[in-house]
Amino acid sequence: MKVANHTFPHPIMNNNLPQRVPLSALTTLQVGGSAAVWQVTTESELKEAITYAEQQGLGWRVLGGGSNVLAPDEGVRDLVLNLKLAEQQVTKTDDHVLLTVEAGATLDEVIQQTVEQGWWGLENLSHIPGTVGATPIQNVGAYGVEAKDVIASVRVFDPNDQSVSEWSVADCQFGYRTSAFKRPENAHRIVTAVTYKLATAAHPKLTYRDLAEAFPHGTTDQAAIRSAIIEIRSRKFPDWHTVGTAGSFFKNPIIPLEQFQTLQATYPDLPGFPVAKDTYKVPLGYILDKILGLRGVSEGAVGTYEGQALVIINHGGATAAEITAFAERITTAVKDETGIAVEWEVTRW
DSSP: OEEOOOOOOOOOOTTOOOEEEEGGGTSTTOOOOEEEEEEEOSHHHHHHHHHHHHHTTOOEEEESSSTTEEOOTTOOSSEEEEEOOOOEEEEEOSSEEEEEEETTSBHHHHHHHHHHHTOBSSGGGTTOOSBTTHHHHHTOEETTEEGGGTEEEEEEEETTTTEEEEEEHHHHTOBTTBOGGGSGGGTTOEEEEEEEEEESSOOOOOOSHHHHHHOTTOOOOHHHHHHHHHHHHHHHSOOTTTSEEEEEOBOOOEEEHHHHHHHHHHSTTOOOEEEETTEEEOOHHHIIIIITOOTTOEETTEEEETTEEEEEEEOSSOOHHHHHHHHHHHHHHHHHHHOOOOOBSSEEO
């Protein structure tokens, strides 16, 4: 990785002291007690906020769009750094664009902009909630595209030595919904910007089943692809603006081929997709829906979404403890029926 000497040209804001607010107002699951929150709008302010936390004897943690977080009912004592930095830089060549976006920018707004400009690569990630900074951390993916496919580099701040580095794709060590940023040794590092390499020529990716069905003869109409994905996601996922949700709550499990074959002997219609030698990815939504009958079920204020069993929703007034208990009952049911150990996609604070 290459250490950068430059910074984005932002002033330091000395009057932005943290305010105590409920985390339920900052997370799409709409749960969580109060915390001291500092809305960070520049890299310089990020350094200032961390220094403030250290001077106050506080820990700190980073929050972007709050779309992948289950915050505790009691809140947190740590200072919450709510990233709002959202500047952009564009470098053009003959056949591609390098688009650098700061971490606090809303992902879907950025994607809308790239489609309007005719820059290809991000359109399959349309209508995913959250911010740009989450894309490398989670290796966000949907409809046949993962963030790693379009990321050129990631800008990373290390508060331990106040350094700023540019991480290559190899440095990020991307995997299925994971990256090097999720490793304990990197927990203190903060993604402050992402550079995407986007094509200026049409480069549609329509192999995912829903898209192949929407465009049986193919298309190079980027706006139509984005619109189709938004329509598909709107059928499968609730609107996070109005419904408490974190999208897919669980990861699709990747299991050994032998285990997949054993399950298929019992459930012949169980789909699976090879991802590496002797391993298969299994759609957990199919297991929850078709095998366990857990689509659209509720316990009190918590339930699975009627359009997609992978999605846990807060009907209103649910607590983090209730959501946790509900999710754990689901993982136990999957383990008991299939032997598969399910992992959360949502991060539990």
